[in-house]
Amino acid sequence: MLHKLFDNKRSQNKSDKNSLMAAVGNTPLVRLNHHSELLGTNIFAKLEFFNPGLSAxxxxxxxxxxxxxxxxxxxxxxxxxxxxxxxxxxxxxxxxxxxxxxxxxxxxxxxxxxxxxxxxxxxxxxxxxxxxxxxxxxxxxxxxxxxxxxxxxxxxxTNQNFNSDNVEAHYLSTGPEIWNQLDGKVTHFVAAVGTGGTISGTGKFLKEQNSAIEIIGVDAYGSVLKKYHETGVYDISITHPYKMEGVGKSIIPGNVKFETIDRFVKVGDLKSALRARKMAQLEGIWGGHSSGAVLEAVFKTKESFKPTDNVVILLSDHGSKYLSTIYSDAWVEEKLYSRP
Ligand SMILES: Cc1ncc(COP(=O)(O)O)c(C=O)c1O
The missing domain is CATH 3.40.50.1100 (Rossmann fold)
Incomplete structure (x- = not known):
């Protein structure tokens, strides 16, 4: 099931052959049929690697x-x-x-x-x-x-962590696209949180349409975001290096709008990598490490989803960017399995 709608500003500009800028946005939303069955709910993936630079x-x-x-x-x-x-x-x-x-x-x-x-x-x-x-x-x-x-x-x-145009971009494009692609029948939105632009802008738009939509942020072990959301404490002592790019932070970016996010789920490098690899094999959908992180967060909290729910997960970038990391058996063995 592949929806493509052409009803936001950038989408209409897709017919403009004069600028690469017009090729940005209006990415497909695809139902993950195998994962929907595995999880007992409907999982739809927003494929952001269809953008010209292969990411959101x-x-x-x-x-x-x-x-x-x-x-x-x-x-x-x-x-x-x-x-x-x-x-x-x-x-x-x-x-x-x-x-x-x-x-x-x-x-x-x-x-x-x-x-x-x-x-x-x-x-x-x-x-x-x-x-x-x-x-x-x-x-x-x-x-x-x-x-x-x-x-x-x-x-x-450009200051992506604090420039509010980052959030606004997703509020004006990603949010309306998802809403239209599912004819408003969205129950959950799940995205990795780095600068916060994706979840804050998309989440704000979706909540404005229907405040019951649950917005779930995906954070990494070694990042400060989940604890800050739950306690208001910026605890740098819990940070440690990890491999995932774009999931979690060691600072609190101004673009993470904590009031828009209902809850965070923390995930780790290895399980996220394995989820991305499994998704590629089961669905033919080739996401990056953070795409696996989002899927891992859904698995970790699968009790929260009903069979009738429509859970939208956002896949931020393409697997081809990770050939020497999560799609290399040797790298996974050396860097992820051997870690304490
Ligand atoms: C691969 C990847 N996934 C997820 C994210 C998180 O998106 P955002 O910065 O909008 O929170 C980023 C951004 O840094 C990223 O590069």
Whole structure:
């Protein structure tokens, strides 16, 4: 069952052959038939890897560039800069090429080789930073992005963690698309939480249509988000390095709108990787590590879903970005099975 509707602003622009920007959004929603049977409910996957940069991040960068141009903050010849685990960087590298801007990216060194090489292929300047340092450390990819945006003339710091245009992009596109694709019959929305843009924007739109829709955030062991949601305490002591990219944080991004999220579920590297691999084999749907994380969260809480529910899970990016990690048997064996 594959729904495609063409009734939001970017979708209508899909017929515009003059800009890569118009190819962003309007991704398919597909029922995961095997997983629906396994879980005793209806699971629909929003396939964000149908975006030109193979991830949901194209939506936010297209919107952030539009808004920065309109506000006069990004001018011809300008440079866009951000700290990114890879997908936002890919969207920035790609769309900056399409629009004639330069692009500088600070990337955590746990990002996969495929992602780093893709960014370089598109002409972006990549600055690798250690993943295993605290966010306020001057070597962290957050601090490096801020420093570089102050140093480079004509730079616009897209600031995906705190720029509210990130949330707005999903509020204006992802939310309405899902609502229309299921004719409003959504009961749950489940997404990995990194910057929070996806869950906060999509969740806000869906809740405005029907406040009974449950919004479930997926967090990682080693991240601070779930505890902060439940206690209001930012506890850096619970952080530790982990492999998943785009799931969880060691900071509290301004774009995680905790009031929109009903509950968080924490998942780990290994089970999430195995879920992604199983999904590829069972459904022919090839998601990244965080796609497996979302599916693992649904399995962990499967008692909460009724046979008549329509649970929408968002698959943020494509499996081809993880050939040297979760889709490599040797990597899984060495990095995930051998960990304590
Ligand atoms: C692979 C992947 N999954 C999930 C996410 C989380 O999305 P968001 O930043 O909108 O919370 C990201 C973003 O960093 C990502 O790159």
């Amino acid at each position: 991040k194209d939506r936010i960068i297209a919107h952030i560039i539009d808004k920065a141009e309109q506000a006069g903050k990004l001018k011809p010849g300008g440079t866009i800069i951000d700290a990114t685990s890879g997908n936002t960087g890919m969207a920035m590298a790609m769309l900056s090429r399409a629009k004639g801007y330069k692009c500088v990216l600070t990337v955590a060194d746990k990002a996969s080789k495929e992602k780093i090489n893709s960014l370089k292929s598109l002409g972006a300047e990549v600055v690798l930073c250690p993943a295993a340092v605290k966010p306020d450390d001057p070597r962290s990819y957050y601090q490096q992005a801020i420093q570089l945006s102050n140093e480079i003339e004509g730079a616009y710091y």
